[in-house]
Amino acid sequence: xxxxxxxxxxxxxxxxxxxxxxxxxxxxxxxxxxxxxxxxxxxxxxxxxxxxxxxxxxxxxxxxxxxxxxxxxxxxxxxxxxxxxxxxxxxxxxxxxxxxxxxxxxxxxxxxxxxxxxxxxxxxxxxxxxxxxxxxxxxxxxxxxxxxxxxxxxxxxxxxxxxxxxxxxxxxxxxxxxxxxxxxxxxxxxxxxxxxxxxxxxxxxxxxxxxxxxxxxxxx
Amino acid sequence: xxxxxxxxxxxxxxxxxxxxxxxxxxxxxxxxxxxxxxxxxxxxxxxxxxxxxxxxxxxxxxxxxxxxxxxxxxxxxxxxxxxxxxxxxxxxxxxxxxxxxxxxxxxxxxxxxxxxxxxxxxxxxxxxxxxxxxxxxxxxxxxxxxxxxxxxxxxxxxxxxxxxxxxxxxxxxxxxxxxxxxxxxxxxxxxxxxxxxxxxxxxxxxxxxxxxxxxxxxxxxxxxxxxxxxxxxxxxxxxxxxxxxxxxxxxxxxxxxxxxxxxxxxxxxxxxxxxxxxxxxxxxxxxxxxxxxxxxxxxxxxxxxxxxxxxxxxxx
Numbered sequence: 001x002x003x004x005x006x007x008x009x010x011x012x013x014x015x016x017x018x019x020x021x022x023x024x025x026x027x028x029x030x031x032x033x034x035x036x037x038x039x040x041x042x043x044x045x046x047x048x049x050x051x052x053x054x055x056x057x058x059x060x061x062x063x064x065x066x067x068x069x070x071x072x073x074x075x076x077x078x079x080x081x082x083x084x085x086x087x088x089x090x091x092x093x094x095x096x097x098x099x100x101x102x103x104x105x106x107x108x109x110x111x112x113x114x115x116x117x118x119x120x121x122x123x124x125x126x127x128x129x130x131x132x133x134x135x136x137x138x139x140x141x142x143x144x145x146x147x148x149x150x151x152x153x154x155x156x157x158x159x160x161x162x163x164x165x166x167x168x169x170x171x172x173x174x175x176x177x178x179x180x181x182x183x184x185x186x187x188x189x190x191x192x193x194x195x196x197x198x199x200x201x202x203x204x205x206x207x208x209x210x211x212x213x214x215x216x217x218x219x220x
Numbered sequence: 221x222x223x224x225x226x227x228x229x230x231x232x233x234x235x236x237x238x239x240x241x242x243x244x245x246x247x248x249x250x251x252x253x254x255x256x257x258x259x260x261x262x263x264x265x266x267x268x269x270x271x272x273x274x275x276x277x278x279x280x281x282x283x284x285x286x287x288x289x290x291x292x293x294x295x296x297x298x299x300x301x302x303x304x305x306x307x308x309x310x311x312x313x314x315x316x317x318x319x320x321x322x323x324x325x326x327x328x329x330x331x332x333x334x335x336x337x338x339x340x341x342x343x344x345x346x347x348x349x350x351x352x353x354x355x356x357x358x359x360x361x362x363x364x365x366x367x368x369x370x371x372x373x374x375x376x377x378x379x380x381x382x383x384x385x386x387x388x389x390x391x392x393x394x395x396x397x398x399x400x401x402x403x404x405x406x407x408x409x410x411x412x413x414x415x416x417x418x419x420x421x422x423x424x425x426x427x428x429x430x431x432x433x434x435x436x437x438x439x440x441x442x443x444x445x446x447x448x449x450x451x452x453x454x455x456x457x458x459x460x461x462x463x464x465x466x467x468x469x470x471x472x473x474x475x476x477x478x479x480x481x482x483x484x485x486x487x488x489x490x491x492x493x494x495x496x497x498x499x500x501x502x503x504x505x506x507x508x509x510x511x512x513x514x515x516x517x518x519x520x521x522x523x524x525x526x527x528x529x530x531x532x533x534x535x536x
Contacts, residue, residue, distance in 0.1 A: 125295035128255055128366075129309040129356075130284035139308070143299050219298050219340045 006188040012178065016198055018092050019174035022164045026099035027157050034104045034156070035149075037063070038111025039137060045112070049123075049133050063105040071102050071163050075170050095172035099163050107156045114148030115141050147218045154210025158203050165199060175199055223249040224260075224420045231413075233363075236390055236397040236501075238411035238428070240404065240443055246420040247400040251368055254398065255287045256280060268363055285313055288357030288395075292369035294349040296341040302328075302352050303337040309359045327355040331385065347378035354385065358393070365389070367399035371406060383409050387501075404446040408432060408500050416440045429500055433468050433507055462513040464493075465523065467506075468532040474504040482525045488514035509536070 041059055044052040069077065075098040079089045082097040118141055126140045142149070165176025175195040183192025224246040231237040241247040252258035253265055256272055265273045270283055296305050306327050310320045328334050331351040341349055350370060357365055367386070371379040387410045390397050401407065407414050407428055414432075415425040416439055423437040435441045469478070474497060483490055495508030512519045526533050 119293075119295065119298075121291060121293055121295035122297060124257060125289065125291060126308075127257055128284060128287070128289040129312055129360075130281040131312055132278075132281055135312060139311075140297065144297060146299060217299075219342055 004190045004194070006182065006186075006190050007194050012175075012191075012194060012198070015173070015175045015178045015195070019161070019164050019176070019199075019202070022092050022095055022099065022167070022172070022174055023157065023160050026096050026103060026160055026164075027153070029096070029100040030103040030107050030156060030160070031153060033100065034107030035111055037104060037108035038115065039141070041108060041112040042115040042141075043133075043137070049136065063108060066101065066105040067109070071098070071166055072169055074098055074102050075167060075172075090171045090173075092173045095164065095167035095170075095174075099160060099167065102163055103156055103160055106159060107152060110152035110155065111149065114145040114152055117148055118144045147214050150210060150214045150217060154207060154214070157206045157210070161199060161203055161206065222420060224253070224417075227417075227420075227422055229415060229422065229425075231364075231396060231398050233396055234390070234394050235412045236386070236399070236410050238407040238414045239398070239400045239417055240402065240407055240414060241400070241417035242402060242439070245417045247402075247417050248368060250417065251366055251398065251400045254364075254366055255284050255289060285309065285360045286362050287364045287366060288360070288362040289366040289368065290350065290353040290357050290370045292372045294341070294346075294353045294373075296349060296352055296356075298341050301338050301340055302333065302344070305341070305352055306355045306359055309356060313360055323359065324355075327359060330358070330389075331355045345378075346374050347381060350374065350378075350382050351385070354382075354389070358389065358395075361393075362395065364396045364398065367397060367401075369401060370399065372401065372403070379406070380409075386410055404432075404443045407443075408447060408498075410501055412501065416443065429470060429503060429505060432500060433470075433505070460491075460511065460513060462491075462511040463516075463519055464536045465510050465512060466534045466536050467508050467510060467526065469507075469530070470505045471503060473530055474506050476529075478526065478529050478531065479510070482522045482529070483512075486514065486518045486522060488512055488518050488522050 037059070041056065041063070042048060043050040044056040044059070046053070046056075066074070075095075078098055078101055081101075082089050082094055085097050086093040088094045122144060123136055123140055126136050131139070164172065164174050165179070166172075168174065168177030168180040171177065175198055179192045179195040182188040183195065227250060229250075239247045239250060249258050253260050254267065256265060260273070263273070264271055267283070267287060272280060272283055275283060297308065300308070303324050306324045307320050310323060315323070324337070325334075328337055331354055333348060333351050333355065336344065336348065341352065344352065353370075365386075370386075371382050374382060383406065386397060386399075389395060390410075397410075399406070399411070411428050413426065414428050415422045416431070416437060417423070418437070418439045424431060424435070424440045431440060432444055435444045467479075479490060490513070491511045493509045493511055495506065495510075497504075497506040497508075499505070512522060514522075523533050523535075
């Protein structure tokens, strides 16, 4: 029988809040930056509105590089940048830049893929009606792909939860940090189990809410 | 690769002009050259008195609002309601919201879709989707409507209702319609003039009646044969060794007992071996293959009489 004697609930609660804050803040930046990057990737790709093979190749390469570096290593690699942006490499603030750096290229690819799903004929119809490229992005591409984009946000949010847990390794704070410090370093298995359980609940809630939104906004 | 070359085409204001060709013949590319969705490598495109091919992008976008377009697969915004779809070109043109709503209501009425305004395209039938497409294309009161295989994805009955809507719009609004199709039936039902395109070149062009009754190019003949009752497809067997005539008549002559009048004072007998009596757009016409039996002299006088009445008679 597990006793949970080591579990100090106020600390768990604080860590949960930290995790939610890290996730929300980094998700917000990721959506803004990733959406822009994803749209540029899509528009500059072959046979699209702003076809630019060189721009596409360069951006695509950067995205691939960022995506191929394991998150733990990426955190360490960009520490100087993190320090410049937030003044610290520790705690909640210190983990947001690496989280955004890791999630943005991932989200951008998902955005690119969603936009590719939009029927070319609809884009052509908009052009025939005299829409500018900006009109097409805003009123056609983003709107038509909105269920796909919602699903992409959901997947990214879940990925960010697991990344925030990993940022505990460099003292990032939050539930992952707690699990690492108490559960791993002090052999307090009960603390680790509670944090893991909370992470599972968080992921479930995010995925379920995301799926519900996608269903709500699908018209096909 | 060249999809279309050496095409020179002038469509008159207010007419319904059809371009027919097999798939891959270049008709879709040709249509897309009109609003420059496809840019020709050489040559010019003029709509009304504006040479579109010389315009910078921004002005071209504004000019495109005078050219409506409908598509085989409708190309509606799936995440927008019928109302939002029809309003789309109006909001692009920055029309005030209250006016947009009023205009959309008018258009819904024009295409008989009142009561469907808040539905999404996925909730509509193919014919209804094309009606939304037509309403959307007409929203900015264009001078020209381009139809890209607009009925090819529809069943025959729905095709009929969409074609009569197009005919109605052409008559009511005086809008010029340029359509492409691979179905001769579409050409026969609503077009005034037709161009036949094959391997990127126009091989025959003229009034629909003329092209239909006297197809010259083999590809044109193929298309005319599509309409199964055509008298130009394979000649019937000569049964009794008489003389075979092809008689063509157009307009009110269709309703006259001309053949009977021509033979009644002679001993010539006739047998109708093959033929069609139908209607092209609004013009009735007939084309019959008739075998005449009797003396040559009498038959010659019958032929002369028929010609005097205004029929076109060829011996075949």
